[in-house]
Amino acid sequence: MCGRSALALAPDEIENRTGISTWKNKDLYRPSYNVAPTRFQPIIRVGKDAPSGSSEGSSGKQKYIQSMKWGLIPHWTKTPPTYQTTLNTINARDDTILEGRMWSSMKSSKRCVVIAEGFFEWLKKGKERKPYFVTREDGELMFFAGLWDYAKIEDQEYYTYTIVTTNSSKDLSFLHDRMPVILDSPEDVDLWLDPDTKFTPKVASLMKPLESGLKWTPVSTFVSKAGNDSPECVKPLDEKEAVKGTLLNFFGSGAGKGKKEEGVKKEEEVKKEEEESMEKEAAVKKEEPDVNLEEPTQPHPTSPKKRKHKDLESEPTKSEPPHPSATSTLSHPDQESKDHQPCPLCGTLLPPAELEKHVQDELARLDKGLEPGEDGVPPPSESDSASSTPPERKKPKVEGKTPGKSGKKGA
CATH class of the missing domain: 3.90.1680.10 (SOS response associated peptidase-like)
Structure with a gap:
């Protein structure tokens, strides 16, 4: 018609x-x-x-x-x-x-x-x-x-x-x-x-x-x-609107529902720097398992010496901030889940469940003629998504000697 x-x-x-x-x-x-x-x-x-x-x-x-x-x-x-x-x-x-x-x-x-x-x-x-x-x-x-x-x-x-x-x-x-x-x-x-x-x-x-x-x-x-x-x-x-069309196709295929889709990076035209960053993160992920009190904590590749659970018991009042490897993997970029995907507009790595809402917010700014980060939201950068340090958190304090049972967490 x-x-x-x-x-x-x-x-x-x-x-x-x-x-x-x-x-x-x-x-x-x-x-x-x-x-x-x-x-x-x-x-x-x-x-x-x-x-x-x-x-x-x-x-x-x-x-x-x-x-x-x-x-x-x-x-x-x-x-x-x-x-x-x-x-x-x-x-x-x-x-x-x-x-x-x-x-x-x-x-x-x-x-x-x-x-x-x-x-x-x-x-x-x-x-x-x-x-x-x-x-x-x-x-x-x-x-x-x-x-x-x-x-x-x-x-x-x-x-x-x-x-x-x-x-x-x-x-x-x-x-x-x-x-x-x-x-x-x-x-x-x-x-x-x-x-x-x-x-x-x-x-x-x-x-x-x-x-x-x-x-x-x-x-x-x-x-x-x-x-x-x-x-x-x-x-x-223009180029910005073309990216927007790609995003709509991306979410229409079901990728925004937490499913990992093949070829998504090509469709989103991820920058070379972001691809290298993802490869490094994947390598670090293999070497750094999640913290689990039932198993001895593996040393961080950059740690000067090995640390075991008994070290946590003998040094509970040490003022040194906890090593990033002891924090939640979801709070540090070097330990991002393999399922995390970069936002094609700003490069921010997010879980698939959160990515769709984040991109829709960015698209709303584009519809208003704004660049990512305007309207009161600071623009993300590659350094922010690859090397920012999360809020410090104290390691958990172990009470007793029974493996697998954690004590109270530090405030």
């Missing part, structure tokens, strides 16, 4: 690029980087009721631009349309146009061309929806095949249109199974617009996918909200 498009050109530029100078209801048009259904957009139509002075097409019929509302309201409608009913007719499938009775009169005499700079489509992966902006490679305007109608309901006039869709091209099939019918030449435009040409097989043959000449670019999810309207909607993702 086609549920969002873009046309941010000023009226005079649209007239210059289409070669059509007459525009009916021009005041209803508003340039927009994020055109949603129910908005007024310029369409091209041909008819004997065209205003005087309209330009002539190659078929000899008068062309003019008219601002119409997106979301077709059939002429037989008796009650004012709701927003939801309008959404049901923003597109008309080519197969239903061929067979459906609803379109019989419109496809014969009320064909139009919708002007656009491009359209948006969302790639769906699980719960994630990643927007893409599709345009012509040559930078020219897009001309969508459309149908229009006129209805008068309770003294209110409605000029509305719908965009004709067809199967996606091979290149765009990864994105969606449908795409707008794009008229690729002036001859195709004239044939589609000619009201004197009924809906012949030749006209019907125009309803096909455009197989070449298009390009597509991932853009920010900023465009997903219909109320957002700025150049940000069509701006290609």
Whole structure:
């Protein structure tokens, strides 16, 4: 389907690029980087009721631009349309146009061309929806095949249109199974617009996918909200936003639930320094088992002499701070669990259960235009994540000589 498009050109530029100078209801048009259904957009139509002075097409019929509302309201409608009913007719499938009775009169005499700079489509992966902006490679305007109608309901006039869709091209099939019918030449435009040409097989043959000449670019999810309207909607993702998309894929695969996934480091593009740090931590982990009072404590690689449990009993009042190897493995970076993973945004090593919330907080800052660490949170650094010293804790004091039973811990 086609549920969002873009046309941010000023009226005079649209007239210059289409070669059509007459525009009916021009005041209803508003340039927009994020055109949603129910908005007024310029369409091209041909008819004997065209205003005087309209330009002539190659078929000899008068062309003019008219601002119409997106979301077709059939002429037989008796009650004012709701927003939801309008959404049901923003597109008309080519197969239903061929067979459906609803379109019989419109496809014969009320064909139009919708002007656009491009359209948006969302790639769906699980719960994630990643927007893409599709345009012509040559930078020219897009001309969508459309149908229009006129209805008068309770003294209110409605000029509305719908965009004709067809199967996606091979290149765009990864994105969606449908795409707008794009008229690729002036001859195709004239044939589609000619009201004197009924809906012949030749006209019907125009309803096909455009197989070449298009390009597509991932853009920010900023465009997903219909109320957002700025150049940000069509701006290609920068490096920071590209990382954000990788993170969403990462959590969508279940890695944020504590499961160790293969190839995560490649997807997150971990820096070389962080990889070396992880290798060192893994080596230290093998040499330093957890402290357990049931077994003698192994010496730390940097300790000047061996220490046993009886040393803890004979020197309970020694003021020397406990060696880091005697503290909890969760409180020292050199003893991080193998399951710990670095945050792709700031490099902080965290358990998988905590990583998702931490990254979501960082993403929230990015959405606000902040860098990691702003908004009152100090930015983490590689030295912080690799060599910071945890709060000092006194070693446990052993009471009695029975192995495996610990005494009271120091305050």
